[in-house]
Amino acid sequence: MIKIAICDDDANITGSIERNIQKISTENKYEVETEVWQSPSKMCSDFKYWGKPDLLFLDIEFTDTNGMRVARYLRNELNDCYTSIVFISGKSEYAVDLCRMEPFDFLIKPISIERIGNVLSAYIRKYERDNEVFEFSSKRIYYRTYYKEIMLFSSNNKKITITFYDHSQIDFIGKLKDVKKVAPHNFFLVNQSCLVNYDYIASCRYENILLRTGEVIEISRNKRKEVRAMLAARRWDK
Numbered sequence: 001m002i003k004i005a006i007c008d009d010d011a012n013i014t015g016s017i018e019r020n021i022q023k024i025s026t027e028n029k030y031e032v033e034t035e036v037w038q039s040p041s042k043m044c045s046d047f048k049y050w051g052k053p054d055l056l057f058l059d060i061e062f063t064d065t066n067g068m069r070v071a072r073y074l075r076n077e078l079n080d081c082y083t084s085i086v087f088i089s090g091k092s093e094y095a096v097d098l099c100r101m102e103p104f105d106f107l108i109k110p111i112s113i114e115r116i117g118n119v120l121s122a123y124i125r126k127y128e129r130d131n132e133v134f135e136f137s138s139k140r141i142y143y144r145t146y147y148k149e150i151m152l153f154s155s156n157n158k159k160i161t162i163t164f165y166d167h168s169q170i171d172f173i174g175k176l177k178d179v180k181k182v183a184p185h186n187f188f189l190v191n192q193s194c195l196v197n198y199d200y201i202a203s204c205r206y207e208n209i210l211l212r213t214g215e216v217i218e219i220s221r222n223k224r225k226e227v228r229a230m231l232a233a234r235r236w237d238k
Contacts, residue, residue, distance in 0.1 A: 005053035138172040153195040191220035
């Protein structure tokens with residue numbers, strides 16, 4: 001079940017988005033649960049009970065705050081790195097500023113059912129990918145973990161270290177090339193010993209990438225052109 005939150009102070013907008021989501025979900029047999037808020041502060045408070053959404057349609061302009069401030073609160077205060085945020089606005093000039101917030105998408109009002117359908121289709125692909133499971137054993141203990149919780153795999157000889165989004169780590173014996181074969185396509189090699197999850201990349205320079213956690217990882221010389229091409233292709237291929 002995919003949890004979808006909609007937040008806009010215009011009831012006509014939230015009602016239209018919710019109806020279109022339900023119509024599209026019924027036609028495509030998506031299992032979704034929707035909830036609507038007109039107040040972002042009430043929404044954030046209710047997340048404590050309703051739980052954090054998988055997908056959030058969030059307006060930018062409110063009378064007492066703005067959507068970017070709400071997004072920062074979710075990411076920084078609630079440590080929510082999983083919710084995919086679709087910003088909505090009547091003004092296109094926000095698009096450049098929103099890049100810093102790493103939105104899943106940006107929709108200009110009025111919002112057509114076709115645009116919502118495209119967002120849902122792209123998100124379903126991401127949701128299915130993120131909920132794939134990686135299985136391994138370490139010190140005679142068998143583990144199963146979601147790929148979406150893994151920030152990177154790093155190798156040192158025959159030891160592979162998994163670094164999770166919360167900085168915790170666990171080691172197991174294996175080969176990085178074997179992990180690459182089974183990992184989703186959003187994991188890619190930036191050097192001979194690091195397999196990185198694209199969803200945790202905050203920015204990229206020619207010689208290194210910066211992860212959301214602040215960690216900097218060097219890109220090997222023979223991988224720089226390939227990595228930049230992959231990042232450019234992945235930017236809009238959800």
